[in-house]
Structure formats: C-alpha cells, structure tokens
Amino acid sequence: MSAERRKALRFILLLGLVSLLGDVVYEGVRGAAGPFLASLGASAAVVGAASGLGEFLGYGLRPLSGYLSDRRGGYWGLTLLGYLALLSLPLLCLVGSWQLAVLLLLLERMGKAVRTPPRDAMLSHATWRVGRGWGFGIHEALDQVGAVAGPLLVALLISLRGYRGAFSFLLLPALLLLLFLLLGWRLYPRPSLLERGRGEARVKRGFRPYLLFVVLSTSGFLTFPLLAYRLTSSFSDAEIPLLYALAMGTDALLALWAGRAYDRRGLSSLLLVPLLSLPVAPLAFLAGGKGGGLLAVVLWGASMGVQETVMRAAVGEMVPGGKRGTAYGLFSSLYGLSGFAGNALMGLLYPSPGLLVAFSLSAELLSLPVLLRLRGVEG
Structure with a gap:
C-alpha cells in the first residue's frame, strides 16, 4: 500500500470514528426523545411536530451549507460548527420544560444539516485514493456501529440512572468526538490534496438524471418508524428495538460489500437500490407474520447500506472537487x-x-428506466 493510500485510509477511519461517536450521542437520544418529552408534559402532537420539523431542518438546510463550504474554499470550519451542535443533546439533562428540550433537539438537527455536506466532500477526496465505494463503505460501517451502540447504551443508562443521568453521560462521547475532529483538522488541514492530480473541472452530464433516480428510489422506500409501526402486529414492543439493531447490523455489513461492488461495476451497482427495496413493502404489508416481517427488516437494512455507500460514492465521481459541497448538499437534501x-x-x-x-x-420501478438512461449518458 502506497504512503498516499495509507494517509487517505487513516483520514477515512478518523472521520468514521467521529461519525460513530456522533451516532452514539444522536441515535441514543433519538430513541428516548419521545418518552422524555412526554415526561415533561409534551403532547403527542408536539412530539410529532418537533420530529417532523427537525427532519425538515436537518435536510432542508443542507444545500445552503454545501454552497457556503464551496464558496469559502474550506470545509473544516462548517464541519466543526455542525458537530458542536451535538453538545445540545447532553444539555437535555438540565432542562425542565418541553419547550426548551424541543429547542435543543432542533438545534442538533440544524447542526446535522451544517456538517454533513462539507464532511462528505472531504471524505470524497480521500476515497479517491482507496476506491470511492470502499472508502464510503468503511465510513458507513463505522457510522452504523454507533447507530446500534447508542440506543442500547442509553437504554441501559436510563434503566440505571434515569433520563437525566443518561443524557449527562453522553457529554463524554461528544467531547471525545470533538477531540478526534480537531486532530483530523490538524493532521489534514487540506483534504483536497488527497485527490491531487485529478484535473476534471466539469459536473458530468449524468448528475441530473442521477438526482431524479435518487428522488424516485427514496420516495418509495419505507422509513423504519413506519415499517416498525406495521411490524407491531407481529412483534412485541420489546422486540422492535432488536429488529432495528438487526437492520443496522445488516446495513454495516452490506455497506462494505456494496462499496467493493461500486468500485468494480461503477454506476451499475446502483441497481441494487431498487432491487433490494422492492420487496420490503409487500413483505411487511401483504405477506404478514414474523417470517415476512423479519425478511423485510433484513432487506431494509441491506438497502440502507447500499444507499448510504453507493449513492454518496457516485456524487464524488460525477462532481469535481470545488463543487462537491454544493453537490452533496443538494443530493442529501433531495434524498x-x-x-x-x-x-x-x-x-x-x-x-x-x-x-x-x-x-x-x-x-x-420508475427509478429503473432513469437508471438505464443514466448509464447510457455516462457510458
């Protein structure tokens, strides 16, 4: 392995650890946020509205963040600012009203919008050295370790110390995350140098049909809360978190495989997204029973692993370095x-x-002809 390749791989692992710790904090709070708000007197309508507004802000602001990161010519500042917003979640241990709790939760979602496009743009430079798919696959696998560990850790801490004790403990991984992030900034002040030598300056023609493919394939893909709501007819409340852990574990494993598939087959590997997603809704809503539900969960996790790996890798391949913040912001917002x-x-x-x-x-199914057209344009 060359020195440049090792350097790029270390950068990917470093940002992977940052995302792992970030998901320990965020995913840990996410699973407990609804019951915690209810304990403060929030109604179901408030919880639903806060969740919906948080997701809207978390995605809707990303094009602006991506554009600003490209315009400024650097990504670290916005990435750090976005991750600093994670500190709002441990502060939940101090609040006494649901209004303030909702404000802190929304602040973190806005931070997610700020940090994601510049972070992915930096990752894309490093993945060029190790393989776009493999690099994003490693990052996604580490991310999902945190997504599984976070809810399990917080559930354990709530049982031992209550909500406030659990949330206060999350200050530790949040501070550790910031330490790794500052270390990355110091060691890799200009991640774009990891992709030095690639002279492409134009956005590829296939980028627009690619975004249409993303819109179609994700609009028909069930979110896990809706899938889990259906599965409560076959599984107990205690089994649902275990199914989510199974989905996230499948996600992590498939991310690595899908990354290798992208590096070998290119855009053809995007076909995995609709093929894995197609059976999920029929299995969950028409087949019924534990067998159908279990298979739906595994396929759901597999599709997520492919989406989070191959879809991000494709953006880095289609868009030149100086425009990638904007591209990742637009992509993730539409997604x-x-x-x-x-x-x-x-x-x-x-x-x-x-x-x-x-x-x-x-x-x-409508995403399939768009994908074929995309392959024709790029081919």
Whole structure:
C-alpha cells in the first residue's frame, strides 16, 4: 500500500470514528426523545411536530451549507460548527420544560444539516485514493456501529440512572468526538490534496438524471418508524428495538460489500437500490407474520447500506472537487425530503395496504428506466 493510500485510509477511519461517536450521542437520544418529552408534559402532537420539523431542518438546510463550504474554499470550519451542535443533546439533562428540550433537539438537527455536506466532500477526496465505494463503505460501517451502540447504551443508562443521568453521560462521547475532529483538522488541514492530480473541472452530464433516480428510489422506500409501526402486529414492543439493531447490523455489513461492488461495476451497482427495496413493502404489508416481517427488516437494512455507500460514492465521481459541497448538499437534501414526502403519503395510505404497496412499487420501478438512461449518458 502506497504512503498516499495509507494517509487517505487513516483520514477515512478518523472521520468514521467521529461519525460513530456522533451516532452514539444522536441515535441514543433519538430513541428516548419521545418518552422524555412526554415526561415533561409534551403532547403527542408536539412530539410529532418537533420530529417532523427537525427532519425538515436537518435536510432542508443542507444545500445552503454545501454552497457556503464551496464558496469559502474550506470545509473544516462548517464541519466543526455542525458537530458542536451535538453538545445540545447532553444539555437535555438540565432542562425542565418541553419547550426548551424541543429547542435543543432542533438545534442538533440544524447542526446535522451544517456538517454533513462539507464532511462528505472531504471524505470524497480521500476515497479517491482507496476506491470511492470502499472508502464510503468503511465510513458507513463505522457510522452504523454507533447507530446500534447508542440506543442500547442509553437504554441501559436510563434503566440505571434515569433520563437525566443518561443524557449527562453522553457529554463524554461528544467531547471525545470533538477531540478526534480537531486532530483530523490538524493532521489534514487540506483534504483536497488527497485527490491531487485529478484535473476534471466539469459536473458530468449524468448528475441530473442521477438526482431524479435518487428522488424516485427514496420516495418509495419505507422509513423504519413506519415499517416498525406495521411490524407491531407481529412483534412485541420489546422486540422492535432488536429488529432495528438487526437492520443496522445488516446495513454495516452490506455497506462494505456494496462499496467493493461500486468500485468494480461503477454506476451499475446502483441497481441494487431498487432491487433490494422492492420487496420490503409487500413483505411487511401483504405477506404478514414474523417470517415476512423479519425478511423485510433484513432487506431494509441491506438497502440502507447500499444507499448510504453507493449513492454518496457516485456524487464524488460525477462532481469535481470545488463543487462537491454544493453537490452533496443538494443530493442529501433531495434524498431526505423525497423520503419524507413519500413516507408522509404512505402514512396516509396506511389504512389501505394495497395502495401503499402499489405506490412503493411504482416509485421503485420508475427509478429503473432513469437508471438505464443514466448509464447510457455516462457510458
């Protein structure tokens, strides 16, 4: 392995550890946020509205963050600012009203919007050295370790120390995260140098049809809360978190495999996204039973692993370095908001499982000709 390749791999691992610790904090609080707000007197309507607004802010502000990171010519400042917002979550241990708690939760979601595009842009420079797919696969796998560990850790701490004791403990991984981030800034002040030698200056023609593919494939993909809501008819409340852990574990394993597949097959590997997503809704809503539900969860996790790896890798391949912050901001915003809109519609269709499944299948199937056109443009 060359010195440049080792250097790039260390950078990917460093940002992977940052994301792992970030998910320990965020995912840990996310699973407990609803019951905690209820304990402060918040109604179900408040909890739902706060969650929806948080997701909207977390995705809707990303194009602005990405544009600013490109315009400023550097990514570290906005990345650090975004991760500093994670400190709002340990502060939940001090609040006495649901209004202040909601404000802190929304602040963290805004921080997520600020940090994600510049972070992914920096990652894309390093992944050029090790393979775009493999690099993003490593990052996603580490990220999912935190996504599994966070809720389990917080659940244990709540049982031992209550909400406030659990949230106060999260200050430790949050500070450790910032330490790793500052170390990365010092060791790699200009991550773009990791991609030195690539002279491409234009956005590839396939980027627009690629974004349409992202919108269609994600709008028909169930979010886990909606999937879990359906699965409560076959599984107990205590089993649902275990199913989520299974999905996240599958996500982590498939991310590494999907990354290798992208490096070998390029955009053809995007076909895995609709193929893995297509059976999820029919298995959950029409097949029924524990067997169908379990298979739906595994396929859901597999599809997530491919999406979080291959889709991000493709952006880095299509867009030159100086425009990647904007590109990642636009990509992740469309990814999140189309999923939000699609699942809002599927939530309305929930009383009619046949219609819900028909919408999900239609969106995934419509993404296939777009993908074929994309391959033709890039080919």
